[in-house]
Amino acid sequence: MRWQIEGLSWDPAECGTKKISLPREKIWIPDIVINEFMDENRAPETYYVYVTNTGLVLDGRPFHVISSCRLDIYTFPFDFQNCTYTFNSYKHSREPTLFQHSKFVNSNLCATLYVVNLLIPSSFLLSVDLFSFLLPPQSVDRASFKMTLILGYTVFLLLMNDLLPVTGNNLPLINVFFSLCLALMVASLLETILITNILYGSRDLPPLPKWLRILVLKYLARLACMKKSCDKHLEGKTLFGSQYIFVFHTFYKNTMTDNAMTDIPNKELVGASPVRVWEHCLDEMKKMSTDLLAIRHQVEEHFSNENRTDDWFMFGQVVDRVLFIMYSLFIVVSLSTIMVLWLYSYSLDKRS
16 A cells, blocks of 8 residues: 655655655554455554655555455356455545555456366266166166165265355355256156056056056157057057957867766766756756856956056056156256356356
């Protein structure tokens, strides 16, 4: 800091020097303060000032400034900050006091540190979570893998929390990015739990409703590029049912024609009347009919459970593929929106 004292001058030719040092107590020093000061000056004290032969006083006292500054960290770490210091005097008014700044101090934030340590690892983990949909949905490994990924990302955010700004007037976009990544991973885990529950609990579920089967296995399957698999499933189910009916009727016909008299004892046929023989045969045929009917009910129940399980299994695969496509589209749209906001705000800050 420098100021001019009127009337203080000497001839350097007579005095032999152009600049002298004087104790601070021996000369007038202006009471200049910084309004944004948040703490006292802890810099080392200087006990002398320099005075030139023209009356110019040079004060080289250092200042350790801890001040408050309005920060706009919306585009952190690609932000530009403008911190203003207001110099004021308590004893003198503004009219006779003239302040003139010497220079502006520019301090650039190293954005590469945050990109390498925060943004790139988060993008990698989100990509791994996206490609984990390639794991089979009926496997428990996918759910455990996603839970491990979420735990690892949470620990990563806790370790890197010190690198993020804690003060500011706006919420940084980088915090929105991290929250979005964590929310997407949690949503992916919930989707995996839903699909796994459908595939593993398909035997205990009721039959798939007809309207839901048409909606998912016909229309949504086209959007998920699984139309051929669903068509093969429906055709195979119809052919299997026809084959089952043909085999059952063939078995029933052969049994009734070839084995109807096998259980009749030969001793009862000797000397028996035709009416008695016919009644005995009728009783045996009724027993065979009852046995065949029980077998038919068991076979129908078995294949009905298999068809119901296959329907729910195909339903789970189609829903898993559709949710994967929606998940991918949401990632692309959300990250693109954040990047556009980042670039737009960065350009505005750079212009201002």
